[in-house]
Amino acid sequence: MRTDQELLEEISEKNEQAFDELYSRYSKPIYGFVFNYTGNKEDAQEITQAIFVKLWRKAGKFKGRSTAKTWIFRIATNTIMDYFRIKKRVKKVELPDQLESTDSQTVELVALEEAILKLSDRERMAILLVYGQAQSYKSTAKIMGCSSRAVEGLIRRAKSKLRELLK
Numbered sequence: 001m002r003t004d005q006e007l008l009e010e011i012s013e014k015n016e017q018a019f020d021e022l023y024s025r026y027s028k029p030i031y032g033f034v035f036n037y038t039g040n041k042e043d044a045q046e047i048t049q050a051i052f053v054k055l056w057r058k059a060g061k062f063k064g065r066s067t068a069k070t071w072i073f074r075i076a077t078n079t080i081m082d083y084f085r086i087k088k089r090v091k092k093v094e095l096p097d098q099l100e101s102t103d104s105q106t107v108e109l110v111a112l113e114e115a116i117l118k119l120s121d122r123e124r125m126a127i128l129l130v131y132g133q134a135q136s137y138k139s140t141a142k143i144m145g146c147s148s149r150a151v152e153g154l155i156r157r158a159k160s161k162l163r164e165l166l167k
Helices: 004-012 016-038 041-062 068-087 102-119 121-132 137-144 146-164
Strands: none
Touching: 004 016, 004 041, 004 068, 016 041, 016 068, 016 121, 041 068, 068 121, 068 137, 102 121, 102 146, 121 137, 121 146, 137 146
16 A cells, blocks of 8 residues: 555656545545535535645645645645635535434534634634544644644634533
């Protein structure tokens, strides 16, 4: 099995099989990350597609200063931010008119999703990377272009806001 770095090297030479392999590894985690950020299926699909187009085009720019996974999520983060900067869309959670199940876990999950969407962009990004994608603070800092300490502060503020929003 080829490493992510090897795949990126091959993709930079326009190897479609390498791209397919990288896509199969990362399409679900990237889509999940984007969907959790946007709360909207159509936006998540469009942004995920844009991310993989950028990966195809920019694979040769990977310098190995971080892990390939960190670099890929950095591209995802930038693409999400660009998408909303350009489109200036309002982010909403799509909810069915009536929830199929009204068990307390479903209601709590919906409330949490809505609360996460009320966080600032940077707080939401930090929370989703650390808890949604199991990234370390160090990795999250690299992806977000800030220090580990800044990530700690973002997580602390986000948790505090979430506690208030979920009361």
